[in-house]
Amino acid sequence: MFGIWGHESAAELTYYGLHALQHRGQDGAGIAATNGSELNLHKGLALLNDVFKRAEFSKLPGHAAIGHVRYPSGGEGSVDDVQPLLFRSQAESIAICHDGNIMNANVLRGELEAQGSIFQTNADPEILAHLMRRNGQEVTEESIIAGLRKIVGAYAFLILTEDKLYAALGSRGIRPLSIGKLGDSYVVSSETCAFDIIGAKHEREVMPGELVTISAEGITSTRFAVREQRALCAMEYVYLSRPDSDLNQVNVHASRKRMGIELAKEAPVEADVVTGVPDSSISAAIGYAEASGLPYEIGIIKNRYIGRTFIQPTQELREQGVKMKLSPVRGIIEGKRVVMIDDSIVRGTTSRRIVRMLKEAGAKEVHVRIASPMITDPCYYGVDMSTKEELIAANHSLEEIKDIIEADSVAFLSADGLEQAIVQDKSINQGICNACMTGNYPVLFNDVTEKVSH
Numbered sequence: 001m002f003g004i005w006g007h008e009s010a011a012e013l014t015y016y017g018l019h020a021l022q023h024r025g026q027d028g029a030g031i032a033a034t035n036g037s038e039l040n041l042h043k044g045l046a047l048l049n050d051v052f053k054r055a056e057f058s059k060l061p062g063h064a065a066i067g068h069v070r071y072p073s074g075g076e077g078s079v080d081d082v083q084p085l086l087f088r089s090q091a092e093s094i095a096i097c098h099d100g101n102i103m104n105a106n107v108l109r110g111e112l113e114a115q116g117s118i119f120q121t122n123a124d125p126e127i128l129a130h131l132m133r134r135n136g137q138e139v140t141e142e143s144i145i146a147g148l149r150k151i152v153g154a155y156a157f158l159i160l161t162e163d164k165l166y167a168a169l170g171s172r173g174i175r176p177l178s179i180g181k182l183g184d185s186y187v188v189s190s191e192t193c194a195f196d197i198i199g200a201k202h203e204r205e206v207m208p209g210e211l212v213t214i215s216a217e218g219i220t221s222t223r224f225a226v227r228e229q230r231a232l233c234a235m236e237y238v239y240l241s242r243p244d245s246d247l248n249q250v251n252v253h254a255s256r257k258r259m260g261i262e263l264a265k266e267a268p269v270e271a272d273v274v275t276g277v278p279d280s281s282i283s284a285a286i287g288y289a290e291a292s293g294l295p296y297e298i299g300i301i302k303n304r305y306i307g308r309t310f311i312q313p314t315q316e317l318r319e320q321g322v323k324m325k326l327s328p329v330r331g332i333i334e335g336k337r338v339v340m341i342d343d344s345i346v347r348g349t350t351s352r353r354i355v356r357m358l359k360e361a362g363a364k365e366v367h368v369r370i371a372s373p374m375i376t377d378p379c380y381y382g383v384d385m386s387t388k389e390e391l392i393a394a395n396h397s398l399e400e401i402k403d404i405i406e407a408d409s410v411a412f413l414s415a416d417g418l419e420q421a422i423v424q425d426k427s428i429n430q431g432i433c434n435a436c437m438t439g440n441y442p443v444l445f446n447d448v449t450e451k452v453s454h
């Protein structure tokens, strides 16, 4: 998500911001903008570049905008579900987008429908839109807070009205959200890398349980939930975020490098060379090589023009994608005992293909080292790992995983090692969610399975 307030080229800057966030979702993209009296929206089911051509920006005039790139963790893949969602009424219009997952969505939808709400989409933000506008009330800080207090889950929301931009983060801060400044304009983004691309300066994080309001009067902050220990998604550091982003004052590349260093301490192996699966495992591979004293080499090359395998929606596409995407560097691999660093193993199919590829390129041995713990439990907070059945580590022992992915050995970073690599300063409320690796869920809902059957 990206939002901006107070700039004459708000929609264009949102486009550039979203461009830096394209790795977070490639299923769809949208931008809503306000000129103070009217909200307009353009969105589509494609990559950002394909949804927005130059002409589109003339339809999005105004000084404020919010935008979203869609990651298919919910909804049914229709253009209606692409965010931002725009709701028009006689009193006012609102655009809304979110990152995360509302765990009590079905209960809230049922209650709202019983009271007369008619839903137009399957996207979670529509629930907050209905909660805010209940009984015909206007969107204000009070109505937003009343709506947020009904929601159980992990979320970051951006809400745009004709004259205000709101940013809200759930009480445990599971999803990332930061505020920056570009001259006199305010910007809000899921990741700080979007600030750099437009020349904005990162100011601070949106705090867990905080609602930020930005308008012609400036910026104000309201707390809608008690201050709790932050539980920022560990997978943001492991895999999802860009290495040049800072999340809760921890640089992603530096944290990945520390994961590699911890992994080398915990799981050393006799080998000739260390290589990482591009792009998200390179930082950890550098850390592993540095700590183990083994040379780091580029043993695998990525074709830059293919999307990320994990984010593509079907298994068939994922498998096809990895063949097109990665190539071994034979001159580096041939005859060597290779330590192959990967950031995580979710289903295991990608790892097997890469191990096979390295062996076909002449690797004598392939030792797989994973820079995060085994993923044993589903994520209920908006990352697409929704059932235990699909998780290789939920259903197989370490020895079985080694055989399935056809490696000579395999080892995972411990949960303690991961936490040490990420959390550097607990006094500033740094803390992680690692529920998919430990089963310790920071936000619970008594009927969680209901919402994650997709």
Ligand code: SF4
Residues within 6 Å of the ligand: 174, 232, 233, 234, 235, 236, 378, 379, 380, 381, 382, 383, 433, 434, 435, 436, 437
């Ligand atoms: S369960 Fe895993 S993927 Fe989901 S928010 Fe927590 S750390 Fe992230």
